[in-house]
Amino acid sequence: MANPQCKATAKSTGNRCTQPAVPGAEVCRFHGGAAPQVRAAAAQRVVEQQVRRLLADLEVPAVEDPFTELAKVAGQVVAWKDALADLVNRLVEDAPCEQCGATGGRLRYESFATGAEQLRSEVSLFERAMDRCAHVLTAMAKLNIDERLARITDLQAQAVLRAIDVALSTAGVTGAAADEARAAGARELRKAPA
Numbered sequence: 001m002a003n004p005q006c007k008a009t010a011k012s013t014g015n016r017c018t019q020p021a022v023p024g025a026e027v028c029r030f031h032g033g034a035a036p037q038v039r040a041a042a043a044q045r046v047v048e049q050q051v052r053r054l055l056a057d058l059e060v061p062a063v064e065d066p067f068t069e070l071a072k073v074a075g076q077v078v079a080w081k082d083a084l085a086d087l088v089n090r091l092v093e094d095a096p097c098e099q100c101g102a103t104g105g106r107l108r109y110e111s112f113a114t115g116a117e118q119l120r121s122e123v124s125l126f127e128r129a130m131d132r133c134a135h136v137l138t139a140m141a142k143l144n145i146d147e148r149l150a151r152i153t154d155l156q157a158q159a160v161l162r163a164i165d166v167a168l169s170t171a172g173v174t175g176a177a178a179d180e181a182r183a184a185g186a187r188e189l190r191k192a193p194a
Contacts, residue, residue: 006031024049067145067152070136077136081129088126157189 006017008031022033024042032038063069140146164185168178 006033008032067143067149070140070143071145071149074136074140077129077133081126081133084122084126084129087122091120091122157186160189161185 003020003023004026006019006021006028007026008017008028009015010017017028017031019028019030021028022039022042024045025033025038027033027038033042161182164182165178168174168181173181
């Protein structure tokens with residue numbers, strides 16, 4: 001796909017520039033497209049456009065139940081945090097000291113290039129995972145997701161029980177047989193996974 005034409009005008013002629021614009025920008029390299037801030041913004045636009053095309057090609061379906069999807073994301077975030085916690089705990093328990101050979105307590109290391117003490121990347125990842133976990137769980141608490149999901153489940157169960165009532169009535173089942181069928185349906189709904 002060819003780059004669009006630069007939108008700048010030449011000072012000498014007053015005509016529009018004929019050069020192609022820098023990918024992701026509206027101007028050519030001669031009219032500001034070579035500036036670091038323009039190149040950075042243009043690169044970001046190019047990546048975003050590629051991601052949009054990729055998502056369009058994947059035919060990603062719309063989220064129909066955002067509450068359940070957020071609950072799944074929260075589960076994944078907590079699992080990621082827990083996995084990183086295990087990794088950091090193993091660093092503390094198993095890692096030998098580079099200087100004396102003693103095991104345990106090596107969450108930092110000394111950079112040979114600079115001589116400065118550095119925090120291990122696993123610890124940084126764990127700290128970010130804890131922050132993300134707190135953010136997602138706080139959002140869920142503010143939205144009362146668990147109460148909303150319970151309400152939705154109750155409404156779905158009531159709809160199923162109404163459908164059972166209509167089916168029993170249509171089939172001519174009444175009295176004790178209908179009551180027994182309703183009770184059996186209610187028991188099965190309680191057993192169903194959420």
